[in-house]
Amino acid sequence: MSVGFVIRLVVLALLVAFLVMPEAFAFVFQPLARPNQPVIYNQGNLLDLTLNHLAIVAAAMVVATLVAVGLAILVTRPFGAEFLPLSRSLANIGQTFPPVAVLALAVPILGFGTAPTLVALFLYGLLPIFENTLTGLTTLPPAVTEAARGMGMTGRQRLMRVELPLALPVILAGIRLSTVIALATATIGSTVAARTLGEVIIAGLLSNNTAFVAQGGLIVGVLAVLIYDGLSAVEQMLMRRTGQAGRRG
Template sequence: MTAGAVMRTVLLLVLVAFLVTPQSFAPVFEPLTRYGAPAIYAQGSLVDITLSHLGITLVATLAATLVAVGLAIVVTRPFGAEFLPLSRSISHIGQTFPPVAVLAMAVPVLGFGTEPTLVALFLYGLLPIFENAIAGLSGVSREVREAARGMGMTGWQRLARVELPLALPVMLTGIRVSAVIALSTATIGSTVAAKTLGEVIIAGLTTNNTAFVLQGGLIVGALAILINDGLMALERLLRRRNGLADTTAR
């Protein structure tokens, strides 16, 4: 086990321990409170809130992956090539939209709660996945595609058995970036009453309780690091399986 892996395991264990028995960590957060305010957020179970946060992130990222990869497949086929320049410039422009603005504009259409958050995270997550899926699919070399055609594969077979597997590691990079952004942006969802860890942070902000802010922030930060590293490890595995040089290590 490398030093990094040990640190990640420790981080995961501490995170789980904190979520399951938050009160045992009270002495750590006590110095940050004033006037005898509670040191640990207790208006809801931290496990429930964290699971809801992860659920929102997961659903939004999965939906974004399905749609973005589908669109990327369409615009990299001959019949959709006409839309490639436009779709790239839309995703370029779309990335300049601030997530708060997307979230705020989704509220009048969908009301308060989880839905506007899901929509905002979904829309915001599309772009990195789409860009990377296009890069991955158009990065499959001509020789490989010709060889697949020479073997008598149909268009669908080439896509499913050659192009998608080869593009997968690059696509996964986009999914990872998107998931980490969604995880962190989901906290803003609490301003429109979605059940996410932002609830803990905002409770801290409104009652001037730094302990709450720190708890919420640390849980999200730890989740982001763990998910980022986990998906990065998966990318390395896929690259190795594809026989490509390991370029994800930074």
């Protein structure tokens, strides 16, 4: 067991302990609060907000992954190659419009709450996943794909048994990037009444309570690092299983 792994476990344990018993950590944030100000966020449950924040991000990333991977598969097939420029333009929509602008456009249609935030995160997460999937599917070793054809595999069999498994580490790298971006971006969802950790940060800014701001930012930051490291570990494991670690490392 590596030192880095142990450190991550300790950080995760501390995060869980803080979310379950935040008052036990009041001494850490006390210097950041002004006299007579509450030290620990008291306008909601930190654990509930964190779980809701993660659920929104997870839902958006699942849909973004399905759409982005589907588009990449389509344009790498002979019958769909002509749709590559259109698919790339669609994937770029989220990067063209900042999330705040997407929220502003979505609220009149979807109303306040979680829905506009999901739309913003979905659009913002498309491009990294699409481009990585495209790269993974178009840079496969020719010898491998030719061997699959020589074995008599159909196009669907080659996709499911050869192409996607080999491209999976690269696809996962795109998902990792989109997820980390979404974790931070989801905080702005609280401006349209979505229940995210942005509530904590906004409450701190409105009341000039730096302790609240630090708590919201710290939870989001720790989650981003832990999820990034976790997905990186899975990516490395997949690369070893498919024999790509040496070639790409």
